[in-house]
Amino acid sequence: MQRMAWLKRTASRTAETSDAVEFARLLRDHIPAFYRAAYRWTGAVDRAEDLVQQLLLRLYPRLAELRELDQIRPWALRVMYRIFIDQLRRERSSPVQFGADPVVDDDVAAGEDEAWLDPGPGPQELSERELTQERVLRAWEQLGEEHRVVLAMHDIEDYTLPELAQIMEIPLGTLKSRLHRARARLRELLAEERMVAADRV
Amino acid sequence: MKGTDETGSYVADADFHTLRQALRRMPTPEPRAGFVERALARAAAQERTTGALLPARLGRFLSRWETWAGAALGAAAAAAMALILLRPFDSTQDPLPQLALTLHETRNVDVLIDSERELKGATIRIAATGSIELDGFDDEQHVDWQADLERGSNLLSLPVVARTAGKGELIAVIEHAGRTRRVAVELTVIDPKVSRS
Numbered sequence: 001m002q003r004m005a006w007l008k009r010t011a012s013r014t015a016e017t018s019d020a021v022e023f024a025r026l027l028r029d030h031i032p033a034f035y036r037a038a039y040r041w042t043g044a045v046d047r048a049e050d051l052v053q054q055l056l057l058r059l060y061p062r063l064a065e066l067r068e069l070d071q072i073r074p075w076a077l078r079v080m081y082r083i084f085i086d087q088l089r090r091e092r093s094s095p096v097q098f099g100a101d102p103v104v105d106d107d108v109a110a111g112e113d114e115a116w117l118d119p120g121p122g123p124q125e126l127s128e129r130e131l132t133q134e135r136v137l138r139a140w141e142q143l144g145e146e147h148r149v150v151l152a153m154h155d156i157e158d159y160t161l162p163e164l165a166q167i168m169e170i171p172l173g174t175l176k177s178r179l180h181r182a183r184a185r186l187r188e189l190l191a192e193e194r195m196v197a198a199d200r201v
Numbered sequence: 202m203k204g205t206d207e208t209g210s211y212v213a214d215a216d217f218h219t220l221r222q223a224l225r226r227m228p229t230p231e232p233r234a235g236f237v238e239r240a241l242a243r244a245a246a247q248e249r250t251t252g253a254l255l256p257a258r259l260g261r262f263l264s265r266w267e268t269w270a271g272a273a274l275g276a277a278a279a280a281a282m283a284l285i286l287l288r289p290f291d292s293t294q295d296p297l298p299q300l301a302l303t304l305h306e307t308r309n310v311d312v313l314i315d316s317e318r319e320l321k322g323a324t325i326r327i328a329a330t331g332s333i334e335l336d337g338f339d340d341e342q343h344v345d346w347q348a349d350l351e352r353g354s355n356l357l358s359l360p361v362v363a364r365t366a367g368k369g370e371l372i373a374v375i376e377h378a379g380r381t382r383r384v385a386v387e388l389t390v391i392d393p394k395v396s397r398s
Contacts (some may be wrong), residue, residue, distance in 0.1 A: 020245035028237060035232045049236060056244035129222040140227060155221050186220070 019063055026066050027056065030073050033079060040152035041084055043141055051087070055080040074159075078167045081149065088145055131190070139189035147182035154179055302363040304392040308337055309358045312373050312384075320350040325377040327359060331369030332390040336360035350375075366392035 011172055034055060038048035059066060069075055083197065153159045153167065161179075165172045302308055328343035329335045337360070338344055361371060372385045 004216075020241075023245065024241045028241065031237045031240065032232055035236070036229045039229055045230065045233070049232070049240070052232075052236075053240050053243060056240050057247050060244040099322070104224065131219060133223075133226060136223045136227055140313075151224065156224050156227075183220070190220075 021061055023060055023066070026063075027059065028074060030076065031056075032043070033073060034076065037077060037152060038080065038084075039155065040156065041145060041149050051080060051084055052129075054083050058083065074163060074167055075104070077153075078169070081167055082146070082169075135190060135193040139186055139193055142189050143182070143186060146178070147185055149180050150175070151186065155183075165184045213243070299387045299389060301389045301391055302361070304363050304366055304390055306390075307360060307362045308387075310361050310371055310386065312357045312359060312386075314350060314355040314357065314373075314375060316350045316352055316355065319352045320377045322347050322377070323350050324374075325357070326372075326374040326376070328372040328374075329361060329369065330372070331388075332363060332365045332367040333369035333371060333388050334362050334364050336362045361388065363388070363390040366390050366395060 030053060032050050035048055038051040039045065042048050042051060055076065059076060066072060143151070149168070150164070152162050154161070159167065161172060161175055165175045168175065170178075257328045300308075300310065313326060324345055326343055326345035326349050327335065327336075330342065357373075359371065359373075363369075367390055369390060370385050371388060372383065374381060374383045
């Protein structure tokens with residue numbers, strides 16, 4: 001028989017209040033960073049807020065673990081990443097889908113086959129003049145979410161590859177491959193933007 | 202000039218630098234005013250209405266709630282509702298439709314929930330009316346939360362306080378997949394001083 005315990009709220013109210021205060025003290029300063037990351041991943045304010053809210057709901061019951069952490073941010077980002085991936089999987093299995101390039105990971109460590117990895121001639125020579133904020137934003141919005149995550153975390157927020165491999169819980173080789181593909185895809189999109197711009201002239 | 206970046210790809214150094222700088226210049230909004238405090242408050246409030254009332258086992262279940270909620274809703278809609286029987290449980294006697302308490306007495310009233318199959322994410326609602334209250338919930342007439350019920354017997358001990366002389370009702374409602382089962386137990390609170398006179 002399962003005994004479903006019933007805890008007296010009177011006994012726990014004081015503890016709840018102090019828990020809420022401590023939770024806020026531990027997390028408050030990190031939330032803007034979580035939000036910025038969530039915004040870059042999702043590309044939308046509402047979805048970013050929802051993702052951060054889900055993260056906090058997930059973390060609150062784990063206050064005891066949070067207290068023991070030396071570095072909360074990477075640990076919490078790992079949790080947020082898992083929530084995000086779960087959401088993506090549900091969205092992709094639903095009839096209503098968010099546009100995204102599917103991520104095709106190849107577990108070949110980048111660098112082992114440099115000829116394959118070299119994106120070759122094409123949209124490599126990007127001039128600063130061409131990379132207007134508007135074009136970069138349009139290209140970014142067209143990237144798949146998982147490409148956005150790896151570029152945001154590595155190329156914008158400066159997480160190292162080993163740190164990122166831990167956050168995303170994927171092998172280093174897979175991560176390198178994904179980062180390479182994400183950059184290549186971004187270059188393609190920027191090149192398409194360049195062609196569209198040329199057509200407009 | 203070309204080099205190899207840490208992914209092993211050949212890139213033009215200047216190009217890589219330029220692209221990275223462009224990415225870093227992308228505007229990223231700060232959270233909207235009040236979002237941080239609202240989000241923190243919601244997290245704490247959610248815990249007060251769910252986790253703080255629940256044993257650790259159910260707390261862990263709730264931490265996975267967001268992950269499986271979508272799948273469970275779909276599955277539950279297709280499944281037939283399991284038969285749930287609720288009855289007041291007393292280990293020494295047959296189930297009683299009525300219980301008597303002495304004024305100011307606190308007693309655990311055991312509710313036995315028999316389920317023919319495992320029920321994920323059932324809503325349990327407990328209400329106390331009239332002369333009785335749930336101990337620790339003086340200002341709330343009902344409390345509800347979500348839990349998963351195991352196949353077989355699930356025992357829930359509810360601490361009830363007799364506040365005033367008279368009649369009261371303890372009501373337990375289980376909801377799952379749009380179906381509801383309800384049982385009410387009548388409790389009579391007796392004031393010994395009045396009954397002696």
